[in-house]
Amino acid sequence: MKILQAKASKSGLVEEMTVRSRRNFLLRTGAVTLSAAGVALLSGCANAGGYGPDTKAVSQDVSILNTAIGAEHEAVAAYQLGAESGLLSRDVLKVAVQFQGHHKEHIDALAKAIMSLGGAPVDAKSDYNFPVHKLKNQTHVLEFAAGLERGAVSAYAGAIPVFDNRDLSLAAASILADEAMHWAVLRSVLGLDPVPGAFFS
């Protein structure tokens, strides 16, 4: 927000309006939450009876879900790091905590799906070895978070086609949309084009 405030003081009313608009955008989009349908999809889709006789398909889906949980745990830890850094403004902190809550919801839903398939969800690591020394201001923290969210979008986009259970693909798409919204909001706060292209991979 320091960057945004600096811009406002430089260029007068028009810039200030832009800043206010961006802040309002941040607050409004922060209120967006993953629909309950997404969670229901994950917990409801985990029906082992939907698989054929090949148990490898189930174990592969469980493995993919666990990879997703691993990344979600890392995101939760990263937002915790940001929240405790003292570098985030009040508005940004509020949204960061909300985004962290979304990732926690993803973990809960993914874990339920794994357990219903007879698997065991992975736990969070004790240490993620984050590059803390590179996070010296709010912009750095937001860039770091945006990178994680952007990567998460790619990871889900890559996983969606390889689930054997297509209901899991559908649910992963729901989570992907949520991650993409996070990424767009973070980019907007950073002063970047929130939606830089028509396609994404």
Place this chain on the structure above:
Amino acid sequence: MGCAAQCVGAGSCSRRFFLVMFRTCLPAVVCLLGGMTVQANTPVPAAGDAARGKAVYAQCLGCHSPDRHRTGPKHCGLIGRKSGTASGYEYSKAMQQANVVWSAQTLDHFLFAPLSFIPGTKMGVAGIKNAKSRRDLIAYLIVINEQPGCD
């Protein structure tokens, strides 16, 4: 001409030719020594654009980092490393038992379809189907392979 035949003839060629042959044949030789399943006469992918590869690498950043293990293993030190052997990372059994040495050639196969190349890998993604994107990404992986601070 097969790669092995080219290597045999390299001794009578210019130094430049030898270097080209060395770079071309090394992955295949490493593959053969490692007993892996990739065919030795599979063409080595042409060199890519590392700058473009850096942009492609953004797709990997959900799970990987150049210099620290995350959901996936770190990438510095990858080239020339045997699969499943980076210390401090917990690999799948499939990756530990894959017996692949990572080179431009093996990475090209893996990145095209990870789950087909090494069934059971944790890298549960469809893969990069565009050959040029794979070449560019591999070029970037080569750049970060020996970055300072990588152990």
